[in-house]
Amino acid sequence: MYSFTNRFSGPSLRERVLMMNSHRSGSSVWWRYGIWVLLMGAMAFACRHKQSRSEQVLNPTTLPATNPTRGLVVDLEDKQTWYRHMALFNNKFGTEVVVGKPVILQLKENRFVLPEDYKYSSAVYINGKEAPVDALQKLSPDYVSELFVIHQWENFAEADQEAKPYQIMIQTSSQRIPNNDRREQFFSLLRAAAISQNPLGETRSFNMNQLLEATFFHNKNALVERTKNEHLSLYDEYAKSVDVFINNLPATPADVKTIHVREVARLYAKERPYLEWLRPDNPLSRFVLNIHTSPKRAKRDSTYYVFSPFYTGDF
Known part of the structure; x- marks a missing residue:
């Protein structure tokens, strides 16, 4: 027959009971609360000081x-x-x-x-x-x-x-x-x-109908206008300061005149930021014109396409 030692009957249990029943002195309790309050106050002051310094850094005033x-x-x-x-x-x-x-x-x-x-x-x-x-x-x-x-x-x-x-x-x-x-x-x-209304740069996009409207009202933001034979042509003031692309391929202002207005799928007119074109060393052209075409439109007639109020040609 085995006997097991009861650990709860030893002196350690009696000592714990005596400690729980003993009266703690008031001073031993309050000085701990005092230290805790001081620590919390110091942390709050440090956080507030750090926040005020951050506000000084971020605040433009x-x-x-x-x-x-x-x-x-x-x-x-x-x-x-x-x-x-x-x-x-x-x-x-x-x-x-x-x-x-x-x-x-x-x-x-x-x-x-x-x-x-x-x-x-x-x-x-x-x-x-x-x-x-x-x-x-x-x-x-x-x-x-x-x-x-x-x-x-x-x-x-x-x-x-x-x-x-x-x-x-x-x-x-x-x-x-x-x-x-x-x-x-x-x-x-x-x-x-003093030269440009968009010195920081601007890019505009036109589909065919938007381009028809822009050229009808002589909105030069499109960089091109519609000619009497319903083709496109660069405005004269932009002809010497523009890089031309047709379907992302380099082209010339003369190539723009070969595009019929109804073939335009999307036209992108970009004005570069001033740091690129107003500089003494190797300035870039001020404008970029990129025309994406849809050649199949040349074969369509009015039964396939809606007339635009800004276009009177034969679709």
Whole structure:
């Protein structure tokens, strides 16, 4: 017969019961709670400090107001209804550039110009003081140290209805500003905006009916027009600045004239970004035209195809 030892009758069980029934001193309990509270408070403070530093990094209003122009920018951005639509400024990392559409400020003959469409909706400030729009023409980019175009968010209940939606703020220098790649690209964009409505590039697609409508209304975004014999022809102003492709194969402007308008399956008209065509070294053509054709359409008649209201030829 085997005897088994009962582990629950040993001194370890009695010691545990005595420990459970013993009265703990109040100080031994409260100092642990105190340490726990201190640790939680320290963690909360650290997280809050980290969050505030992150907000400073991400928030554009942390721009130091080191000149009158920056002071105006910070004041507007603090309202939370304005943002930097375009900007050229300096930070600890170098020259910073912000670009947005549309490019409302232009450079013509090295002078700033504001298009007619934006004169009424823009306010101009030079060195922190409001100035007439015509004052822009007296400025040279070589003496502009910082430039901001601040735009108000649309459809905001808190928006300032009396303020003009575009605020152009320019800080000048008495000395010529050293040029660099970012400044050159920014001012090249403004020069391109004086030439093109889409300096950042644009691609449009037309099927046959859309092309008929575009040529009927002389919409030059298609790059081509319909001739009297119902064929296509490049607009004269684009003929020397376009790369032509027909069914993805290189072609010439003369080849475009061989395409009947009803053979067009899809036409792609692309304007390249300004960095590709407005540059001194090996500039590319400003436009690309690619026409996809459907030759079988030449054999169709009106029983196979719906007439377009912009086309009176025989289908």
